[in-house]
Every structure is written in C-alpha cells, then in structure tokens.
Amino acid sequence: MQTTFPRLLLKHAAERPGAAAMREKEFGIWQALTWGELLAMVEQIAAGLHQAGLRRDQHMVVVGSNRPRLYATMLAVQSLGAVPIPLYQDAVAVECVFPINNADVCFAFAEDQEQVDKLLEVREQCPQLAHIFFDDPRGLRNYDEPGLVAIDELMAAGKVHVAQHPNFLKAQVEQAGPDDVAAMFFTSGTTGNAKGVVHTHNSLLDRARAGADFDRLTHAEEVLAYLPPAWIGQNIFSYAQWLACGYVVNCPESAETVMIDLKEVGPTYYFAPPRVFEGLLTSVMIRMEDAGSIKRKMFAACMDLAKRVGPDRMDGKQLGLGDRLLYALGDWMVYGPLRNNLGMSRVRVAYTAGEAIGPDLFQFYRSIGINLKQLYGSTETAVFVCLQPDNAARADTVGLPIAGVEIKVAENGEILVKSPGLLKEYFKNPQATAEVLTADGWYHTSDAGFLDAHGHLKIIDRVKDVGRIKGGANDGAMFAPKYVENKLKFFPFIKEVVAYGDGRAKVCVMINIDMNAVGNWAERRNLAYAGYTDLAQKPEVYQLIKECIEKVNVDLAADELLAGSQISRFLILHKELDADDGELTRTNKVRRGFIADKYLPLVDGLYGGKTEQFIETVVKFEDGRSGSVSATLRIEDSKTFAPVKAAA
Amino acid sequence: MSEIKMTTEQKQFSAGPPQGSRSAAEPKLAPSGGSAVRAATSVGAKRIGDVILDVKNISLSFGGVNALTDISFDVREHEVRAIIGPNGAGKSSMLNCINGVYTPQKGEISFRGQTFKHMSSRQVAEMGIARTFQNLALFKGMSVVDNIMTGRNLRIKSNIFLQALRIGPAQREEETHREFVEHIVDFLEIQAYRKTPVGQLPYGLQKRVDLGRALAMEPQVLLLDEPMAGMNLEEKQDMSRFILDVNDEFGTTVVLIEHDMSVVMDISDRVVVLDYGKKIGDGTPQEVRENEEVISAYLGTSH
Numbered sequence: 003m004q005t006t007f008p009r010l011l012l013k014h015a016a017e018r019p020g021a022a023a024m025r026e027k028e029f030g031i032w033q034a035l036t037w038g039e040l041l042a043m044v045e046q047i048a049a050g051l052h053q054a055g056l057r058r059d060q061h062m063v064v065v066g067s068n069r070p071r072l073y074a075t076m077l078a079v080q081s082l083g084a085v086p087i088p089l090y091q092d093a094v095a096v097e098c099v100f101p102i103n104n105a106d107v108c109f110a111f112a113e114d115q116e117q118v119d120k121l122l123e124v125r126e127q128c129p130q131l132a133h134i135f136f137d138d139p140r141g142l143r144n145y146d147e148p149g150l151v152a153i154d155e156l157m158a159a160g161k162v163h164v165a166q167h168p169n170f171l172k173a174q175v176e177q178a179g180p181d182d183v184a185a186m187f188f189t190s191g192t193t194g195n196a197k198g199v200v201h202t203h204n205s206l207l208d209r210a211r212a213g214a215d216f217d218r219l220t221h222a223e224e225v226l227a228y229l230p231p232a233w234i235g236q237n238i239f240s241y242a243q244w245l246a247c248g249y250v251v252n253c254p255e256s257a258e259t260v261m262i263d264l265k266e267v268g269p270t271y272y273f274a275p276p277r278v279f280e281g282l283l284t285s286v287m288i289r290m291e292d293a294g295s296i297k298r299k300m301f302a303a304c305m306d307l308a309k310r311v312g313p314d315r316m317d318g319k320q321l322g323l324g325d326r327l328l329y330a331l332g333d334w335m336v337y338g339p340l341r342n343n344l345g346m347s348r349v350r351v352a353y354t355a356g357e358a359i360g361p362d363l364f365q366f367y368r369s370i371g372i373n374l375k376q377l378y379g380s381t382e383t384a385v386f387v388c389l390q391p392d393n394a395a396r397a398d399t400v401g402l403p404i405a406g407v408e409i410k411v412a413e414n415g416e417i418l419v420k421s422p423g424l425l426k427e428y429f430k431n432p433q434a435t436a437e438v439l440t441a442d443g444w445y446h447t448s449d450a451g452f453l454d455a456h457g458h459l460k461i462i463d464r465v466k467d468v469g470r471i472k473g474g475a476n477d478g479a480m481f482a483p484k485y486v487e488n489k490l491k492f493f494p495f496i497k498e499v500v501a502y503g504d505g506r507a508k509v510c511v512m513i514n515i516d517m518n519a520v521g522n523w524a525e526r527r528n529l530a531y532a533g534y535t536d537l538a539q540k541p542e543v544y545q546l547i548k549e550c551i552e553k554v555n556v557d558l559a560a561d562e563l564l565a566g567s568q569i570s571r572f573l574i575l576h577k578e579l580d581a582d583d584g585e586l587t588r589t590n591k592v593r594r595g596f597i598a599d600k601y602l603p604l605v606d607g608l609y610g611g612k613t614e615q616f617i618e619t620v621v622k623f624e625d626g627r628s629g630s631v632s633a634t635l636r637i638e639d640s641k642t643f644a645p646v647k648a649a650a
Numbered sequence: 651m652s653e654i655k656m657t658t659e660q661k662q663f664s665a666g667p668p669q670g671s672r673s674a675a676e677p678k679l680a681p682s683g684g685s686a687v688r689a690a691t692s693v694g695a696k697r698i699g700d701v702i703l704d705v706k707n708i709s710l711s712f713g714g715v716n717a718l719t720d721i722s723f724d725v726r727e728h729e730v731r732a733i734i735g736p737n738g739a740g741k742s743s744m745l746n747c748i749n750g751v752y753t754p755q756k757g758e759i760s761f762r763g764q765t766f767k768h769m770s771s772r773q774v775a776e777m778g779i780a781r782t783f784q785n786l787a788l789f790k791g792m793s794v795v796d797n798i799m800t801g802r803n804l805r806i807k808s809n810i811f812l813q814a815l816r817i818g819p820a821q822r823e824e825e826t827h828r829e830f831v832e833h834i835v836d837f838l839e840i841q842a843y844r845k846t847p848v849g850q851l852p853y854g855l856q857k858r859v860d861l862g863r864a865l866a867m868e869p870q871v872l873l874l875d876e877p878m879a880g881m882n883l884e885e886k887q888d889m890s891r892f893i894l895d896v897n898d899e900f901g902t903t904v905v906l907i908e909h910d911m912s913v914v915m916d917i918s919d920r921v922v923v924l925d926y927g928k929k930i931g932d933g934t935p936q937e938v939r940e941n942e943e944v945i946s947a948y949l950g951t952s953h
Contacts, residue, residue, distance in 0.1 A: 029832035030844065141895060258842035
C-alpha cells in the first residue's frame with residue numbers, strides 16, 4: 003500500500019468526515035471524535051509544532067496512555083515529516099534518558115503530571131529537551147518550567163496559523179513519501195541499551211493492510227486500546243490498522259476501568275496477552291463457584307459439552323444434529339451470557355501473542371464461541387508474520403505465513419523472515435542492524451522453531467537457549483528448556499519449572515508447586531501440612547507432580563523433534579523462587595544459570611542418581627533481613643516413553 | 651455580605667466543571683476539567699487570603715469534663731490548617747463545635763465576619779462548610795455515585811414528589827447534579843467503582859468516597875476528621891495528594907485533624923496543637939516542631 007499515515011487521515015476525513023474515528027470515555031459518557039474533528043485537531047497541533055520549531059526528520063517523544071490527543075500528536079508529527087517515538091508510560095525516568103539522547107529529541111508530548119515530572123527529572127541529562135507539551139493540566143498549574151506548555155495553548159497558536167495558511171497541512175503531508183521513516187520504537191533489550199527500531203510508513207502500513215486483509219477487517223470494527231501505545235502491538239492495532247481500515251478506536255477511562263469499558267464497548271477486534279485471558283477465566287470460575295447449585299450444574303454440563311464439540315465447531319467441522327441442538331441450547335443458556343460478561347459478545351477476531359498460551363485456556367475461549375487465535379511477530383517485523391486462519395487455530399502453533407512473508411529455518415533452527423514489514427534499521431546502530439538483517443534481506447528472529455506438516459509455524463524456544471542432549475540413549479537430540487517448562491507450567495499445580503539437559507545425558511527438572519492450587523488440593527484430601535516446604539515434600543504431592551510430568555512426557559514422545567527432551571528425574575524445591583533472591587527476573591522469568599549455580603548440590607543430586615539431597619539456602623525477607631532455609635529434598639524418577647513415529 | 655462572597659467563591663469552584671455550560675463551550679474531548687479553572691485563577695502560586703473562620707475563646711464541657719478550654723485560632727482563606735494533639739486532646743470536639751454538632755458553653759465562632767453561637771449542622775452546611783468523618787458515615791449499601799449524590803442534597807431545589815417521579819425539571823436537575831458528581835468521580839479517580847456498593851470497597855477508597863461526598867457540596871471550608879487514620883502508606887500518600895489537589899484546584903480552605911505527624915507537617919500551612927483541651931502551640935509546621943511545650947506534650951512522648 004503506497005501511502006503514508008497522514009495521507010490516510012486526509013482520505014478518511016474527506017470520505018467520511020462525520021464518522022467516528024475515536025471514542026473516549028469522559029465523565030462517564032463515551033465521547034466520539036469524528037474523522038473531521040480529528041483532522042482539525044491534527045492540523046492545529048501540527049501548525050503549533052511547526053511554529054515551535056519541529057522540523058522534518060527530527061524526533062519527538064510521546065509518552066502517555068491511549069488518548070485521542072496522543073494519537074493526534076503522532077499524526078501531527080508525521081504530517082510534518084518528523085518521527086514520533088512512543089515511550090512506555092510506566093518506564094521510570096532514567097529509562098527515558100537513552101532514547102531521548104540517542105535520537106537527540108527536543109520535543110515531547112506528555113499525557114499528565116506524572117509524565118511531565120518524569121521528563122523534567124531527566125532534563126538535566128537531556129538539556130536539548132526544550133519543549134514539553136502536556137494534555138491533562140491537573141496539578142501542573144503552579145509549574146514554572148521553561149518550555150512547558152499545555153497542548154491547548156499549542157493548538158490555539160496552531161489555529162491562528164491554520165487560519166492564515168489554510169493549505170498548511172496538505173502541503174506538509176505531500177512532502178513525505180511512503181519510504182520515509184514513520185516511527186521509531188525502542189525495544190527493551192535484555193542486555194545493554196535499548197535499540198530504536200526504525201520503521202517506514204510503508205513497512206508499517208503494508209503489514210497493517212496484510213493483517214487486515216487476512217481477517218477481512220472493515221471500517222466497522224470496534225477496538226479497545228488499552229495496552230501501552232509504545233508497544234508495537236498496540237500501535238499496530240490502534241494506529242496503523244486504525245488508519246489503514248478506518249475503524250473506531252476506543253480509549254478506556256483509566257487503567258482500572260478497562261474491564262468495565264470492554265463490556266460497554268463490545269469490541270469486534272480484540273488483542274490481549276495470555277495473562278489477560280487467564281485473569282478473565284479465573285474471575286469467571288471464582289464467581290461460578292459462588293453460584294447456586296443449579297447454576298453450577300448447568301454451567302458444568304454446558305462446559306463439558308463445549309469442551310467436546312466446541313473446538314470442532316470453531317474449526318468449521320460438521321457436527322451431528324444432536325450436538326448442534328445441544329450446543330444451541332448451551333449457547334442460549336451459558337455461552338452467550340458468558341461471552342457477554344467477558345465483554346466479547348461481538349468479538350469477530352481475537353488474538354493473543356507474546357508468550358505461550360495453555361491449551362486448556364486457549365480451547366476454553368474457542369469452545370464458547372470466541373474466535374481466539376494466535377499470531378507471531380515482533381517489533382522488528384511490524385508484528386504480522388504468521389497468523390492463524392479462523393478454522394485452524396491451535397494452542398501450540400502460531401499460524402501460517404501471511405501474504406508477503408517468506409519464512410526459512412536456518413541450520414541452527416533459527417527462524418528467518420523476509421517481509422515488506424521488516425525494520426529499516428536500528429537507529430544509529432549499524433552493528434546491531436547487521437547482526438539481525440543480512441544483506442540478502444533476511445531478518446534473524448533469534449527464535450527457534452519449524453514449520454509443521456500443515457505449514458504452520460511452531461516456536462520452540464529462543465535459539466540461544468536451545469541445547470543438545472549429550473550421551474545416553476538420546477544423544478544429540480534437541481533440548482528446548484522453555485518448551486518443556488511451559489508445558490509443565492500449563493498445569494495449575496505447577497508454578498515455576500527449571501529444566502536442565504543441555505550437554506547432559508538426560509533432562510531433569512526442579513519444580514515449584516503452586517501453593518494455592520496444591521494447598522487446595524491437599525485440603526480436599528485432608529492432607530495436613532505446615533507451610534510450603536512441608537507441603538512440597540509430601541509423597542502425595544510428589545505423586546501428583548509425577549503424573550503431570552508423565553503426561554508431558556507422553557506429549558513429548560509424540561513429537562519427533564523433541565522426544566529426547568522427555569523428563570527423567572525431578573525434585574520439588576523447598577522454597578519458592580523469588581526475584582528478591584535473584585532467581586527470577588523482575589518480569590518473572592527463571593534465571594536458569596543462576597539457579598544452577600545456587601542449587602549446585604541439587605543439580606548434582608539429580609544427575610548423580612541420589613534419592614534425596616540436603617540443601618541449605620540463604621533467603622532475603624521483604625524487610626531486607628536474611629535467613630536460611632534448609633531441607634532434605636526427595637528426588638524421584640519419572641517414566642519416559644519411546645518416541646512415537648508421526649503417523650501422518 | 652457573606653452571600654456575595656459565597657457566590658464569588660462558587661464561581662471559582664464551578665468554573666472548571668460547572669453545570670451544563672461545559673458541553674456547549676467545548677463539546678468533546680475536553681481535558682479533564684482543569685483548563686478552565688486554570689484560566690480563571692491564573693494567579694500562579696498559592697494565594698492565602700484573609701481570615702475566613704475565626705474561633706474565639708471556645709470552652710466546651712461535658713458535665714465535669716472540660717473538653718475544650720478557652721481555645722482561639724483562626725483559619726485563613728485557601729490555606730490548609732491542621733489541628734493536632736494526642737488522643738483525647740479535644741480535636742474532634744473542636745471540629746464538632748465548628749460544624750454545629752456541639753454548642754460550646756463559652757466563646758464564639760465567626761465565619762466570614764458573621765458571628766454565631768448556636769447553629770444547627772444544616773445551617774453550617776448551607777453556609778458552605780462540609781466535613782468528613784473519622785469513622786466513615788457512608789451509606790454502605792448504596793453505590794459510590796449515589797453516596798456522592800447525597801452531597802448534592804442541599805442544592806437540589808425541586809420538591810420530593812417531582813424527584814420521586816423523576817419528571818420535568820426534576821430530571822433535568824438530577825442530570826446536572828449527576829454531571830457534577832461525575833467531575834468529582836474523575837477528580838478522585840474512582841471511575842472504576844461508580845456502581846460498586848460502598849460497603850464492598852477497601853477502607854482507603856471508602857475514605858475517598860467520603861471526601862467526594864463532602865466535595866459534592868462545593869464547600870468553601872472542608873473539615874477533615876482524621877482523613878488518613880487506619881491507612882497504609884500508599885493510601886496516605888494518595889489522600890495527601892487529593893487534599894492538596896482540592897486546595898489547589900478549587901481553592902477550598904481545608905481544616906484537618908490528623909494523627910500522623912509526618913503527613914501534617916508536609917501538607918499544612920499552619921498547625922494548631924491541642925493538649926487536654928488547651929491550646930499549646932500555633933504556627934507554621936516549622937515553628938510548631940521547635941516549640942518546647944509541643945515537643946514534650948506530643949512529639950517527645952509516645953510518638
């Protein structure tokens with residue numbers, strides 16, 4: 003699609019000036035902003051920014067939650083040929099320093115006092131940041147800072163300029179082409195500084211269009227924008243595709259009201275990471291437990307039916323007459339009201355991505371008639387690489403390469419992507435660019451995976467984490483720790499897993515049980531326990547976990563590539579892994595290497611064939627004191643299965 | 651005299667989120683309330699005015715117990731005034747005298763030059779003094795919005811029958827008041843709980859609703875009885891911010907009783923210290939902190 007963001011705005015404003023472009027809930031009422039009004043707003047902001055000195059190819063930071071004026075500012079910046087850089091609104095001040103200095107940013111848009119404070123705090127380190135415009139003036143009245151101006155004032159100044167130069171915006175917009183830089187997104191980067199991912203109008207809009215075509219999106223879609231605009235996913239869903247399709251983006255009232263707003267808006271096109279879907283399901287289940295016994299039985303019966311026939315129904319397979327009637331009844335009594343309660347009555351297409359989603363969770367939503375699918379992509383690929391078609395959504399794949407995308411699996415299992423949506427470069431970082439983008443146009447995703455028999459992409463792990471089994475019966479087999487860990491974590495009883503196997507003869511795991519789930523389970527069995535450490539070492543609990551592991555082993559055995567990753571031995575840790583003790587990252591990912599060092603006796607015990615092992619560990623309490631926990635842990639074997647040769 | 655002043659004050663409050671007029675002036679997507687306020691009161695930094703509330707030689711006793719003995723202090727317009735003291739010092743009694751719940755045996759209180767000795771709580775409320783309570787007096791079974799609506803009670807003019815039937819002017823009036831309540835909901839950031847029965851909310855939020863109801867009266871003076879009692883640190887910080895914001899955005903004069911010394915010292919302009927019904931200190935937080943008598947009576951002992 004050879005166009006630019008501002009040109010699309012002009013097109014929508016010309017074609018449908020009275021249609022709603024955005025809605026924002028304010029003072030309890032959804033207020034619509036039409037395309038015509040949006041254009042006027044963008045025009046004024048652009049003129050104001052132009053007068054303030056923003057020029058072509060300069061960068062401007064926008065930081066805040068999803069608000070019409072934030073999006074209008076991005077459009078205004080792009081109209082002037084400058085480049086907006088959305089930053090995460092929950093980033094701490096020091097994290098903003100690098101992007102601002104890296105791109106030599108002089109202009110910033112901040113949503114409210116919180117964001118303004120943050121920008122003022124870093125001003126000393128970023129002296130060039132001369133202009134800060136804010137949206138919500140609350141609490142800012144007594145600020146006397148040079149260059150701090152309300153966006154209202156900027157717009158008022160812009161309005162005067164527009165009155166004198168009615169063709170200002172059009173003239174500006176025409177100067178930019180589809181191959182000019184449109185936006186820059188900073189990726190967090192696990193090590194070192196963040197990298198600015200540079201995208202052109204074409205790379206973003208081409209992918210936005212391809213995704214929209216794939217799901218046949220129209221201007222009638224309703225979207226709720228509630229994730230950070232700095233994240234490329236939100237930016238694609240509520241900015242690029244918004245302009246590509248011309249649908250309505252709804253801005254929630256506040257972060258706390260998202261679930262209420264979701265119900266009120268009833269989006270037709272929805273995106274959420276797996277944890278949101280999980281949270282929703284939990285809240286439904288808790289409320290069902292409190293319901294009367296008739297309702298509970300009805301719910302249980304309907305959910306059984308949904309589990310049995312729901313997935314087939316979503317895949318478009320023909321059901322028997324009886325099942326169809328029963329499902330219709332269930333739909334009337336349970337599924338329909340449930341969808342309504344979740345705010346998903348009108349959802350036509352829902353996506354989840356970012357991390358692995360549990361098969362039960364995934365099938366729950368599909369079985370009650372919500373078209374939940376997965377996609378694969380990243381900041382560097384403008385999101386859309388692989389998408390699941392409506393009738394072929396699976397929990398363990400991420401879909402088919404869509405139009406324009408070429409996929410190739412490298413020697414080491416890494417997935418390489420070629421697509422019109424690839425990043426132009428990392429900003430001022432040719433070395434990093436060269437590492438991921440080869441001269442012949444392939445982008446290295448650093449994800450390991452393969453295309454299955456049906457052409458669906460399956461992601462296993464990060465390339466650097468994938469190892470090989472060495473020695474023993476499965477010598478040379480592929481070992482994907484995260485894949486194994488995720489499979490175990492899908493069981494509600496298991497909270498954290500650390501898997502080892504790279505360079506070793508077999509796979510062993512250390513497990514954290516989920517205190518709530520297992521505690522509940524123990525109570526129902528009249529199993530007395532005196533806390534986590536005690537519960538974790540109960541033989542009954544070991545048996546429970548062993549069953550989970552063996553189920554995973556059966557699954558793995560069916561997988562030709564990963565049959566060697568079956569788990570031979572396991573133990574349950576005596577303490578919960580904690581970020582305060584350095585065992586988890588702040589985003590709750592296990593630090594495998596660190597844990598291996600810290601619990602060296604346990605790892606030795608696992609591989610040394612012992613049946614129990616004493617361990618003493620230092621723990622940090624929340625008030626900063628530290629103490630130690632010691633226990634003798636049981637180590638058990640689990641059954642492994644002979645690999646099943648794929649039937650198809 | 652006081653009538654005239656009151657209306658000017660009201661303007662200041664209602665300039666931001668007024669009834670009705672807003673929708674015509676700035677149709678959609680107006681920023682949350684403040685921009686008009688900003689224009690109306692562009693005076694920059696804090697503008698502390700004349701004495702608005704003057705308490706003179708108040709004595710109050712219950713039988714043989716002297717709750718308050720000869721207390722005098724004043725409150726200036728737009729300031730945050732704190733009353734502190736150990737348990738049983740007479741802080742709440744003082745507040746109850748100001749707001750008409752108790753009638754002191756001696757002394758007089760004047761509000762905007764108008765002196766009064768005996769006045770009912772309703773009359774005080776009509777004069778523009780609102781309060782919150784130490785042990786929340788909210789309607790637990792009613793929603794947040796309904797609770798705040800009760801704060802508009804004094805301003806609803808249509809009669810009870812029209813209100814009950816919700817016809818004609820009563821409905822229009824209700825809508826205006828409802829809109830005002832929405833601005834308070836937005837101001838206190840409780841949008842997520844509009845329809846939640848107050849009894850189901852955590853304590854810190856209930857306190858916020860209590861404040862919301864007092865704000866709904868568009869008061870000139872806000873009396874806060876231990877607004878932060880029983881709160882955790884985060885809730886205290888939130889509440890402090892809201893109190894300062896009310897004072898800043900609407901120019902409301904705030905009189906607060908508080909136990910938490912650090913909070914008092916941080917947010918008030920002037921502090922009165924009571925001990926066993928007597929005034930032992932009065933001045934800026936700094937002055938009070940250095941006052942020997944205060945140190946021995948309060949800061950130096952159990953706290």
